[in-house]
Amino acid sequence: MLKDKLDKILLKVQKPSRYIGGEVNSVVKNKADVTMRFAFCFPDTYDIGMSHLGMKILYSLKNSVPNYWCERVFMPLPDMEEEMRKNDIPLYGLESLEPIKDFDFIGFTLQYELCYTNVLAMLDLAGLPVYSKDRENLFPIVIGGGPCVCNAEPIADFFDLFVLGEGEEVNLELMRLAEEYKKNGGGKTDFLIDAAKIEGVYVPSLYDISYNDDGTVKSITPKCGAPAKVKKRIISDFDKVYTPDSFVVPFSQIVHDRSVVEVLRGCIRGCRFCQAGFIYRPFREKSKQTIVNQVKSLTESTGYDEVSLSSLSTSDYSDIEGLLSDITEYTDEKGVNLSLPSLRIDKFSDEVVNKIKSVRRSGLTFAPEAGSQRLRDVINKNITEEDIFKSCKIAFEGGYSSVKLYFMLGLPTETLEDIAAIKELADKIIDLYYNTPGRAKKAISISISLSTFIPKPFTPFEYEPQATKKEIDVRQIYLLDIIGSKGRRKIDVSWSHYDTTILEAVLARGDRRLSKVIYEAWKNGCKLDGWNEYFKPEIWDKAFITAGLDKAFYANRPRSYDEIAPWEHMDMLFDRQFLVKENIKAHEGKTTENCRDKCSGCGLSKCLGKPCFNYGG
Template identity: 50%
Template sequence: MDHKLEKILARVQKPGRYVGGEYNAVQKDKSEVDCRFAFCFPDTYEIGMSNLGLRILYGVMNEMEGVWCERVFAPWGDMEDEMRREGLPLYALESGDPVKDFDLIGFSLGYEMAYTNVLNLLDLAGLPLRSANRPNLTPLIVAGGTSTYNPEPLAPFVDIVSLGEGEDVTCELIQLYRKARDEGWSKDRMLREAAKIPGLYVPSLYEVSYHEDGTIAAITPQDGAPEIVTKRIVKDMDKSYYPVKTIVPSTEVTHDRVMLELFRGCIRGCRFCQAGFVYRPVRGRSHELLAQQGVDACKDSGYQEMTLMSLSSSDYPDLLPLCDGLLEWCQPNKVSLSLPSLRADNFSMKLMEKLQAGGRKSGLTFAPEAGSQRLRDAINKNVTEEDLLNSCRTAFAGGWSSVKLYFMLGLPTETDEDVLGIADLATKVYHVWRNNTPNRSRGVRITVSTSCFVPKSHTPFQWEAQNTQEEYMRKVTLLRENLRNKSITYNWHDPETSFLEACLSRGDRRLADVLETAWKNGAKFDSWSEYFNLQTWLDAFEANGLSPAFYANRERGKDEILPWKVISDGVKESYLWKEREAAYQGVITPDCRVKCSGCGANKLCEGGVCHG
């Protein structure tokens, strides 16, 4: 251990975040490695180590001969202060070597509020922030993850953006880098060749011009770059990598358990949900393979908890046989089984019995999203009030006494009547409990939570305006004043972070200057209340002559060029517009198992077949 690090650790919170050495962490002989990849997660160790995508790509790269992938997490403020004071640069956990000495540095970005941490980590590593100021081939800065479906606010800082699922394309990029290094290519040549690999977007190869009103005039490819870059997917999930030998953290993390990924994609098509569109088409693993992977992962790690993961786990077609296969091993070995992402329209008595047998009975969570059937139809939620009440009836009759209900405020077409519908629905859930619980001595806990709708790229609502913060808080007050039942608790998400998220999620390349200014003025860990300061961002917008309302609170026209025009997730933009029109007409689109809606994403699978 570096003597500076050893001295620092005694002075910081949670030193276990910074030392590595965990069970199943990969150590390699440097003399047998010719390519080193620093996998950076721009948040704390506890958050990053709970990310299944990180564990998958870590395993994929470390199975490549001659490649060593190591982990890097954002140090908390106390650790950062000590590192800067002692002159200790950002380092990788496995070797302790400085990140700036690695061949490639990759950032996993699932949330726009982590952008300032990307800049902070580059600075801690001793690297120039902007790609143009890093002329050498090494290190290359790569970014991937859900939020990079609009990569423009980060475009000047990264060299390459990897779109979609990284298992295959990451290996292809590493092989191209090896070729470039061995043959002495310039960085410019490397980037031009990388742009030829499907799924890799090179921001520097696109020129953006603007109209006088601030909207985009044109996005022009340079040096033979493709006009459209389409995401990559893994076509056969049964053949895809799963981290059976997973790293066991040496300190507590957010999701400290075995995570089984049932399938990717979603059949539902909720019109506000970016993940539901960008992860299409649906591809699942067989329940026999999942059961074996879950058991093997528990045996290897010693975990006593397993969770079944997907965007909508109760939509997995073989869920009950899978639970049976897992419980056969879990019950005698005292391993609990949990199932998040439940839908109110398919929660059954049989599923409830499986959850009870799995040892989890702390509470259930459903997401009606909207308070009225009219608005649920507009957002294509495909859940009725009776679906929710029947699911709660089943749960209460089975002994549950805690239910969480998630909603959004500010959805397109929303009225005050829809807001008041949330209070009415929560009250009806309470009465279902009173009428279906023989023993009411323990009482019931009904938690209503609301967040502020954030319009996202690649969704039917990507053209919509976000409610102003004032309008959102007016709706919060209206709802709060109509939730008087002591058994119902109301929590709401603060509008300031949602406002900034809306700016960044639909921002163009000019926001890079705002991002850098905000970071220079202290912005970091913006998803954490301990650090977030909206005024820092408002000052940064003003300093760069830009209006945040232009990005967050403005409706886009059908013909406006959107910043992510070059990026494709396989879903046709004409389909998204048609879905937007259907929202305003209150017309629902059936889920993919009922009828293919022709979104276009199934062309990414073998034979054009969606396996939903």
């Protein structure tokens, strides 16, 4: 039995609690009562996956159907993988400790391009062929969901199908279809043709792709009745969206060890680099009462003493102060901390600081993204220096003494003057701190975190080249020079590794030919690429050579507005011409209003059948 084999190896690996299941609120069903089994795979470690809200929602949703059983599966760390392989233990579900290759569905949530080799590693560890074409039986059906599905082409060959958009409804529709096939019989090809008729389902094997001599996509041709464009699924009545009233509570500490309530979906902002801001449109929020009820039920069912309000920008909730009042009435009484991880600088009011003052004052985090106003206008960040100073002042008066600022290097139109403005901004924040009456007695600490801009599909910057390593190096060295060694005593600077960001850029805007690169990289030892300690850039470089493909072609090349994108057959429900217009405005340094102030006509309201906001008042 798998359990006996597991017992023998668990004490040989770090944090065995990641691999045993049995946590509070995990769902164990009687196999005899179950008609569909789903392995929900998070292609990263337990500690990261267990913090992911989407997984909690879909796990609970599927298990809410009495005859469906969904189990959790995570990527084992190398010590566990080695022991599993040595002892002939296939990848298993944490609830039943049974091999997932015997389940009906194996579903991966694809949050991040650097998890792609983990998908292959997990399929292989499960004992399944990694290529869809080599899995001849209908079951298990290997499916993918999550934001990366807006361009799943680089991993298309490994999956049977993908779900585009919000998964709450479509997952159950797919399971019902599979249940019929299981009962009545039928092969994989017929199932996939039927599945492609469900809105939001993308079956990659039903599309032929051809390429031009210059390597760009020439055509994308659907077959067997598959739609020319796969339409993203959305939940229109977000207040009624399925929300779990309990979460699995891990035995050991995970990345975000608290309960989480999603308050809104979408974003009103339209930052031109931000894929989430576009692909999760339209903006929808839950009512205050619904949110408060969910805070209460999750706190009671999990015992957590911290609850977090989650969204792309929680402070954009229409009545954030009223919401915080209602929630803190409950959390203060129960001694539960409230945390707001995604605050915008321009919405950081006295009221908000007061409401969250019970939360640990570990520091403030802001993301101006660009140092100069000119460049913030180019990216449509729509915040001013005054917004930043106002928020910092309020925070300093409230006792904060450390600030973390996130910036991106390599943004379109960036010059060294924009880089110098990062240092000037940090200097002004330091001056502001020392001039704030009633500030904390400690010295201020400022951290500047630099990432490299990655152009992503379905953003106005999808046409932009990523800056080369040489260009990024020049900018980093320049910033360190002007801060100087004395300045670095107060201003700490850190940055991301270029090797991982260019790989993310390649995979984000890549085409189907990249599956060979991913396969070669994985076969030769790449996995857990998002972890610096496991990332092996030299193996990836060799994989590109073996596949005859060039990273620069995918990452560092500007793309024309009329080039056929590898993701052209995905319909995210907004007008692609809107992205072109926004790209032109970026180069003109013009901003676009947020959706709540004025609709800019991206076309998404058509799918709602009404305006996104009531502009009449």
